[in-house]
Amino acid sequence: MAWIIAKKLDMTRVLKEDKFIPVTLLEVPQLRVVGLKTLEKDGYSALVIGVLKKDEKAELGKDKQALPKENFSTLKEFRIQEVDLEKYKIGDALTLDILEGIETVTLQGVSKGKGFTGAMKRHNFHGWPASHGSKFHRALGSIGNRKPTRTHKGKKMHGHHGCLTVSLKKVPVEIINKDMSVIGVRGGVPGGRNSEVYITL
Numbered sequence: 001m002a003w004i005i006a007k008k009l010d011m012t013r014v015l016k017e018d019k020f021i022p023v024t025l026l027e028v029p030q031l032r033v034v035g036l037k038t039l040e041k042d043g044y045s046a047l048v049i050g051v052l053k054k055d056e057k058a059e060l061g062k063d064k065q066a067l068p069k070e071n072f073s074t075l076k077e078f079r080i081q082e083v084d085l086e087k088y089k090i091g092d093a094l095t096l097d098i099l100e101g102i103e104t105v106t107l108q109g110v111s112k113g114k115g116f117t118g119a120m121k122r123h124n125f126h127g128w129p130a131s132h133g134s135k136f137h138r139a140l141g142s143i144g145n146r147k148p149t150r151t152h153k154g155k156k157m158h159g160h161h162g163c164l165t166v167s168l169k170k171v172p173v174e175i176i177n178k179d180m181s182v183i184g185v186r187g188g189v190p191g192g193r194n195s196e197v198y199i200t201l
Contacts, residue, residue: 002098002099002102002105002199002200002201003047003049003078003080003094003198003199003200004028004031004094004098004099004198004199004200005028005029005031005049005051005074005076005196005197005198005199006026006027006028006029006183006196006197006198006199007026007027007028007029007194007195007196007197008024008025008026008109008189008191008192008193008194008195008196008197009024009025009026009027009182009193009194010024010025010193011023011024011025011188012025012184014174014175014184016174021174021186022186022187022188023174023175023184023185023186023187024184024185024186024187024188024189025175025182025183025184026182026183026184026185026189026197026199027180027181027182028095028096028181028182028183029051029052029181030051030052030093031049031050031051031052031093031094031095032049032050032052032067032072032091032092032093032094033047033048033049033088033089033090033091033092033094034048034049034050034067034069034072034075034090035047035048035067035090036048036085036088036089036090037077038082038085039082044079045079045080045081045082045085046077046078046079046080047077047078047080047085047088048075048076048077049075049076049077049078049094050067050069050071050072050073050074050075050076051072051073051074052071052072052073053071053072053073067090067091074196076198078198078200095178095181096176096178096181096183097178099173099176099183102173102201103172103173104170104171104172104173105171105173105185105199105200105201106167106168106169106170106171106199106200106201107167107168107171107185107189107190107197107198107199108165108166108167108168108197108198108200109165109166109189109190109191109195109196109197109198110163110164110165110166110190110191110195110196111162111163111164111165111166111190111191112162112163112190112191112192113161113162113163114161114162114163115160115161115162116158116159116160116161117158117159117161118138118140118158119138119139119140119156119157119158120138120140121161122156122158122159122161123156125140125156127139128141140156140157140158143155143157166190168187168189168190171185171186171187172185172186173185173186174186183199
């Protein structure tokens with residue numbers, strides 16, 4: 001199993017079998033196991049992973065039971081099975097070695113926010129005729145019935161666009177560079193540059 005917090009860098013392409021494949025590069029920072037949540041104590045089993053800040057050390061705190069949370073820039077919980085939880089302990093480092101032999105992963109990120117947009121841009125509507133004589137070019141058309149005199153729930157209309165949690169499943173892994181701590185996955189990844197991406201199996 002793999003649970004990784006990565007940072008989106010940029011897109012490029014790689015040559016594979018005489019074809020160019022679009023690839024998104026993800027940088028994996030220093031990751032540590034910050035906490036363990038058990039079924040007996042917390043009601044569910046989960047692994048708490050943190051991104052270590054620069055110039056900080058992953059040493060146990062004064063109570064010798066947990067790592068100081070102020071040493072981490074990001075903390076994220078990953079639900080796992082109780083059996084898999086026994087393989088980890090607080091302070092363990094997570095490296096790209098856990099991706100050994102893995103061909104596809106699941107990615108989760110927050111898409112780019114585009115603010116308030118119209119129905120054509122938000123839902124990819126075709127629009128009305130753009131030539132002379134038409135008074136409605138980018139309108140969405142009728143939004144309701146005569147009876148009942150209301151707009152149905154879920155109607156595709158203008159509104160807030162983007163800034164949503166997006167999950168991509170079975171994304172092929174094309175590059176694993178342990179020296180630079182960078183991995184490359186096929187295709188695009190939700191979010192802008194330097195945004196966080198969560199990698200699971």
